[in-house]
Amino acid sequence: MEMSLTLAACVLILVSGVPGLFSRRRSAxxxxxxxxxxxxxxxxxxxxxxxxxxxxxxxxxSLPGIWPGAPFQLKMDSLSAFFSVLIFLMAAxxxxxxHGYWRQRxxxxxxxxxxxxxxxxxxxxxxVTLADDALAFLLAWEVMALTSFFLIATEDGQPECRQxxxxxxxxxxxSTLALFAMFALMHEASGKFLLSAIPVxxxxxxxxxxxxxxxxxxxxxxxxxxxxxxxxxxxxNAPSHISALLSxxxxxxxxxxxxxxxxxxxxxxxxxxxxxxxxGAISAVxxxxxxxxxxxxxxxxxxxxxxxxxxxxxxxxVAMIGIAVHHPVWxxxxxxxxxxxxxxxxxxxxxxxxxxxxxxxxxGTRNIDSLGGLARRxxxxxxxxxxxxxxxxxxxxxxxxxxxxxxxxxxxxxxxxHGSGSWVAVASGAVVLAMVGALAVACFVKVLGGVFLGSGxxxxxxxxxEAPLSMRGxxxxxxxxxxxxxxxxxxxxxxxxxAATVWMGNEAAGSQLAVLFPWTMLTAISMGLAVTxxxxxxxxxxxxxxxxxxxxxxxxxxxxxxxxxxQYTASSFVQILLELLRWVxxxxxxGAGPKQLFAESVDRHTDVPDFITDRMASKYWQIFKQRxxxxxxxxxxxxxxxxxxxxxxxxxMLALLIPFxxxxxxxxxx
Amino acid sequence: xxxLIDTPLVLVMLLNLFMLGVSRMRSLIYSAAxxxxxxxxxxxxxxxxxxxxxxxxxxxxxxxxxVLIPQMLHKALLDVQIKRExxxxxxxxxxxxxxxxxxxxSIAFAAYLPMTQAGSSTLIIPASFSTMLxxxxxxxxxxxxxxxxxxxxxxxxxIYIFGVLLLTAVPFLVEMxxxxxxxxxxxxxxxxxxxxxxxxxxxxxxxxxxxxx
Numbered sequence: 001m002e003m004s005l006t007l008a009a010c011v012l013i014l015v016s017g018v019p020g021l022f023s024r025r026r027s028a029x030x031x032x033x034x035x036x037x038x039x040x041x042x043x044x045x046x047x048x049x050x051x052x053x054x055x056x057x058x059x060x061x062s063l064p065g066i067w068p069g070a071p072f073q074l075k076m077d078s079l080s081a082f083f084s085v086l087i088f089l090m091a092a093x094x095x096x097x098x099h100g101y102w103r104q105r106x107x108x109x110x111x112x113x114x115x116x117x118x119x120x121x122x123x124x125x126x127x128v129t130l131a132d133d134a135l136a137f138l139l140a141w142e143v144m145a146l147t148s149f150f151l152i153a154t155e156d157g158q159p160e161c162r163q164x165x166x167x168x169x170x171x172x173x174x175s176t177l178a179l180f181a182m183f184a185l186m187h188e189a190s191g192k193f194l195l196s197a198i199p200v201x202x203x204x205x206x207x208x209x210x211x212x213x214x215x216x217x218x219x220x221x222x223x224x225x226x227x228x229x230x231x232x233x234x235x236x237n238a239p240s241h242i243s244a245l246l247s248x249x250x251x252x253x254x255x256x257x258x259x260x261x262x263x264x265x266x267x268x269x270x271x272x273x274x275x276x277x278x279x280g281a282i283s284a285v286x287x288x289x290x291x292x293x294x295x296x297x298x299x300x301x302x303x304x305x306x307x308x309x310x311x312x313x314x315x316x317x318v319a320m321i322g323i324a325v326h327h328p329v330w331x332x333x334x335x336x337x338x339x340x341x342x343x344x345x346x347x348x349x350x351x352x353x354x355x356x357x358x359x360x361x362x363x364g365t366r367n368i369d370s371l372g373g374l375a376r377r378x379x380x381x382x383x384x385x386x387x388x389x390x391x392x393x394x395x396x397x398x399x400x401x402x403x404x405x406x407x408x409x410x411x412x413x414x415x416x417x418h419g420s421g422s423w424v425a426v427a428s429g430a431v432v433l434a435m436v437g438a439l440a441v442a443c444f445v446k447v448l449g450g451v452f453l454g455s456g457x458x459x460x461x462x463x464x465x466e467a468p469l470s471m472r473g474x475x476x477x478x479x480x481x482x483x484x485x486x487x488x489x490x491x492x493x494x495x496x497x498x499a500a501t502v503w504m505g506n507e508a509a510g511s512q513l514a515v516l517f518p519w520t521m522l523t524a525i526s527m528g529l530a531v532t533x534x535x536x537x538x539x540x541x542x543x544x545x546x547x548x549x550x551x552x553x554x555x556x557x558x559x560x561x562x563x564x565x566x567q568y569t570a571s572s573f574v575q576i577l578l579e580l581l582r583w584v585x586x587x588x589x590x591g592a593g594p595k596q597l598f599a600e601s602v603d604r605h606t607d608v609p610d611f612i613t614d615r616m617a618s619k620y621w622q623i624f625k626q627r628x629x630x631x632x633x634x635x636x637x638x639x640x641x642x643x644x645x646x647x648x649x650x651x652x653m654l655a656l657l658i659p660f661x662x663x664x665x666x667x668x669x670x
Numbered sequence: 671x672x673x674l675i676d677t678p679l680v681l682v683m684l685l686n687l688f689m690l691g692v693s694r695m696r697s698l699i700y701s702a703a704x705x706x707x708x709x710x711x712x713x714x715x716x717x718x719x720x721x722x723x724x725x726x727x728x729x730x731x732x733x734x735x736x737v738l739i740p741q742m743l744h745k746a747l748l749d750v751q752i753k754r755e756x757x758x759x760x761x762x763x764x765x766x767x768x769x770x771x772x773x774x775x776s777i778a779f780a781a782y783l784p785m786t787q788a789g790s791s792t793l794i795i796p797a798s799f800s801t802m803l804x805x806x807x808x809x810x811x812x813x814x815x816x817x818x819x820x821x822x823x824x825x826x827x828x829i830y831i832f833g834v835l836l837l838t839a840v841p842f843l844v845e846m847x848x849x850x851x852x853x854x855x856x857x858x859x860x861x862x863x864x865x866x867x868x869x870x871x872x873x874x875x876x877x878x879x880x881x882x883x
Contacts, residue, residue, distance in 0.1 A: 640811070
């Protein structure tokens with residue numbers, strides 16, 4: 001039943017974009033039907049997925065006839081359902097948001113293809129979470145990768161956008177290649193293409209190879225450092241509700257793949273956990289550090305995705321270490337933190353991307369330094385963005401705090417007396433996490449201050465208008481969920497316990513989650529805090545209203561003729577942090593400072609280029625290209641010649657079949 | 671009953687040589703069509719009992735290979751108004767000789783192939799190989815885009831003959847799938863042909879090297 005609901009939802013979402021293809025370019029009904037279909041599909045899918053999470057049933061299905069000669073096995077358990085809930089939710093939210101953000105009337109050339117790929121991609125992602133054999137998984141994975149490529153390339157008229165899409169294309173192919181190899185090795189170990197447990201007798205080398213390939217394949221998709229290189233420009237250049245989908249959901253599908261494959265591995269060595277934890281810590285720290293240096297608001301948010309994937313991986317790392325050294329408590333706290341952060345990051349990061357989209361839509365720029373003062377013009381967007389920012393910084397009483405707290409507790413357990421010897425070092429992860437949190441706060445103070453406070457730095461910013469109702473509504477839903485999970489964390493206990501139990505494969509251990517974490521106390525504290533904040537805000541509003549003193553521009557500092565350029569900029573705000581992190585960020589300064597007093601014009605700005613794409617790839621690519629020049633001789637562009645190569649290859653392969661020994665014996669014998 | 675199958679196969683091989691030697695584009699198209707029709711009737715001769723499925727497949731194949739594709743190519747030929755002659759890289763006679771040598775070699779080679787089941791005719795595999803070789807020869811030695819298309823068509827004919835061997839093992843569904851691919855492929859190519867002539871004012875595939883990076 002639940003499985004059928006989910007599959008029906010998949011079909012509805014899959015075809016959502018199709019009717020619109022037959023509508024006229026500028027008519028709105030195509031978008032309307034797409035939204036209705038996606039909404040209906042999401043509701044059905046959410047019902048099915050939640051039912052699985054609550055009942056903990058496992059459903060199997062095989063779809064014959066989709067592929068000749070091979071089964072198409074699907075399996076739905078709580079772990080799949082945990083991720084499909086997120087996918088269905090974001091499908092609905094993104095679709096509603098798209099109504100205001102990507103109106104068919106305003107984007108008549110791209111709207112239809114966008115909605116077509118949107119539906120197909122969402123359905124493919126759900127199938128990825130359901131897939132139970134290698135073929136189904138890879139098929140869905142490829143469909144997901146291709147459609148997301150088209151979604152990133154929605155505005156393919158812009159060279160930047162094409163560039164971003166190509167980089168993503170390369171990354172996603174690399175990922176699929178690794179997964180092909182991984183499934184081949186898994187077949188080698190288990191003898192089946194089903195996603196079945198790998199026998200305990202499998203050699204350590206083979207297991208290690210499978211693990212590393214999984215880490216490469218899924219890590220690329222999840223945006224783990226240093227495999228994140230496709231992520232910032234892809235997120236920045238896609239339409240905002242697509243960025244939200246990429247960051248909120250697509251990265252999580254990578255995490256899902258990693259989690260699923262890890263459930264199949266018997267006796268994982270502690271080294272795996274340490275590797276995941278380390279990579280997670282690196283992603284978290286560098287992600288937030290690079291985010292600090294960005295001027296493009298969506299690029300900045302994209303680097304925060306890297307940071308949050310890092311936090312998710314840190315949770316997973318603790319859990320893996322726990323499995324290896326037989327400390328179930330570490331496992332539970334780690335995996336619960338990991339899973340809950342998957343949901344939470346999906347919620348607040350999508351909220352942030354959607355609010356960023358609302359800003360981009362009304363001002364036409366993503367550059368933080370040409371915005372400002374938007375809180376007055378777009379109060380809803382400002383409020384919702386602030387909510388998302390508080391959540392992402394892991395501050396109470398919002399949802400980010402709950403999942404980060406779980407990860408913290410997991411990291412601190414090894415040091416809390418139960419730990420044996422050297423595992424105390426794991427607790428240093430908590431220090432890293434604290435640093436990441438602090439840097440994230442700094443980063444979002446920069447964004448909030450630069451974008452929403454002060455006065456507008458460009459006419460676009462001073463003339464911005466609030467987003468339409470559909471966009472605000474979509475954002476409000478996400479914000480509401482952020483608040484709900486933050487204020488009453490008890491609500492996620494059931495799904496979390498259910499999914500964590502499946503991951504651990506241990507019923508008794510899973511049920512301990514309710515005991516290990518102060519759910520009810522935390523709920524009480526959070527609610528108290530929320531009420532206090534509400535009261536404080538109301539009181540402050542009353543005081544501000546009653547205040548009759550004259551209003552001046554921010555940073556006017558008593559000058560009579562202050563202007564927007566006198567403001568403290570977002571870049572200058574983080575300048576000191578950038579200097580501290582210079583060793584890793586290596587910012588580049590363009591232009592010289594003022595040479596004399598009262599200089600006429602000064603042009604100076606700093607950039608923080610990404611270390612993979614902008615530094616290493618561009619350098620090594622040139623060398624690589626130089627080396628390949630001799631091969632150009634065989635690539636002349638002539639079709640005939642290429643066919644000749646194929647013919648030669650066929651001949652060589654056929655010649656291998658000829659039993660030369662037999663022939664010569666035959667001839668000589670006669 | 672061997673002669674019943676061998677006769678069309680010999681005809682197919684003769685058509686191969688003819689196509690390598692022919693200089694008029696239209697003759698080339700029609701020979702390919704005749705070859706397609708002969709081949710699509712092959713399953714009818716080969717099967718012991720003839721079911722409805724086989725008849726349907728044969729009819730569809732005849733319609734596509736014998737009527738639709740030649741018509742499309744003919745129309746393309748008229749549309750793009752190219753010189754009606756085949757432009758060879760290697761002369762007609764040498765390619766014909768190469769084709770003949772290839773046919774002889776395939777007959778010799780087929781005897782050594784490790785086949786699981788002996789077919790009802792000894793000519794099936796040689797005919798298959800020589801047809802594929804002919805397709806490849808056309809593809810590599812002719813310059814016009816239309817002859818390229820015919821080359822692919824003949825290549826597919828060769829694969830089809832091989833498929834006849836596996837009639838019982840491979841469902842016709844797969845065969846139909848291949849046929850559909852071929853049809854769509856040629857449909858697309860005949861559209862592309864028009865674009866190539868527009869962009870390069872010629873159908874000479876040598877000019878396509880300009881597209882190289």
